[in-house]
Amino acid sequence: MTDITTKDLIAMFVGIAAAIEAEKGRLSELDGIIGDADHGVTMSIGFSAVNEALSRLDQGSADPATVLSTSAKAFLNAVGATSGPLYATAFIRAAAAIKGRPVLDRDAVVDMVSAMAKGIRDRGKADCGDKTMIDAWVPAAEAAEAARLAGRDLSECLDAALFAAQAGAETTKSMVASKGRASRLGERAIGHMDPGAASAVVILSAIARSLGRRS
Numbered sequence: 001m002t003d004i005t006t007k008d009l010i011a012m013f014v015g016i017a018a019a020i021e022a023e024k025g026r027l028s029e030l031d032g033i034i035g036d037a038d039h040g041v042t043m044s045i046g047f048s049a050v051n052e053a054l055s056r057l058d059q060g061s062a063d064p065a066t067v068l069s070t071s072a073k074a075f076l077n078a079v080g081a082t083s084g085p086l087y088a089t090a091f092i093r094a095a096a097a098i099k100g101r102p103v104l105d106r107d108a109v110v111d112m113v114s115a116m117a118k119g120i121r122d123r124g125k126a127d128c129g130d131k132t133m134i135d136a137w138v139p140a141a142e143a144a145e146a147a148r149l150a151g152r153d154l155s156e157c158l159d160a161a162l163f164a165a166q167a168g169a170e171t172t173k174s175m176v177a178s179k180g181r182a183s184r185l186g187e188r189a190i191g192h193m194d195p196g197a198a199s200a201v202v203i204l205s206a207i208a209r210s211l212g213r214r215s
Contacts (some may be wrong), residue, residue, distance in 0.1 A: 003103035049078030068095035093119030117141035133196030
């Protein structure tokens, strides 16, 4: 496979921002049913700030971990809502997972996805079944790990992660939320997808498109 460089990671974040922008209305509509109706806007603001910060990096000297740590700071500074600390933690953990690597291979990217999922889980103190983004991120990380153990290439690992995230997001429709504003709705939240899980699918889809094609 072709190694994933700093330039590729920056391009990945450009792809994520574009995908979130395209889905901004749908994500906010989902959030309007069980939350504040601003999730799409908030995520768009966050990733726009990330891209602005990354545009100032010297791609010749910055390594992949620097891309992720810079993204964490930019996202947190731009987003004060719950998603801010969650994704900032995800990117910080991902940076730690690949620290010292000038380029990334399949194993490093899978480690990055796993670290992001664990960071979100640890910071949010949520579990699968709580009707949160965890219901997409954890299955995605587990599927990527399983595909790696089966000897799959990077594209296949990321496709497996995306498929698992999509399935996980779908399962949130049948759940009663136990975290966040949606928990106040009780059974009235049943039938609606969690917006955080939906945006996780958008992000993982953009990652798969951007990095998977490099394998």
